[in-house]
Amino acid sequence: MSDASDTASVRATVQRVVIDMAPGNVPSEWVSNPPNDARLIEDLSYDSLRLMELTVVLEQMFEVGPYRPENLYGVRTVGSVVDLVETSLSMVQGKTEGTK
16 A cells, blocks of 8 residues: 555544544534635534544554653644544654664
């Protein structure tokens, strides 16, 4: 699988998890294609507990983390969650390649 398809797969998976875990009513058009600028709290009704649950699910799903509070600062949209996971995965890959 190419890096581009890996990235697309990660992006789609993270978006699906964010939408599936959203405690509020998600607009039907967002279910299959959530906008990157959809806000977790204001648009998807996440609260602090649900945000922590999302963090743990993503850490376990992608085998990254645990995320430190400073890593999560500014993560407020679907797109920023995707970016966080992609960055974490690239850091993990870089560490494993460096140990070979």
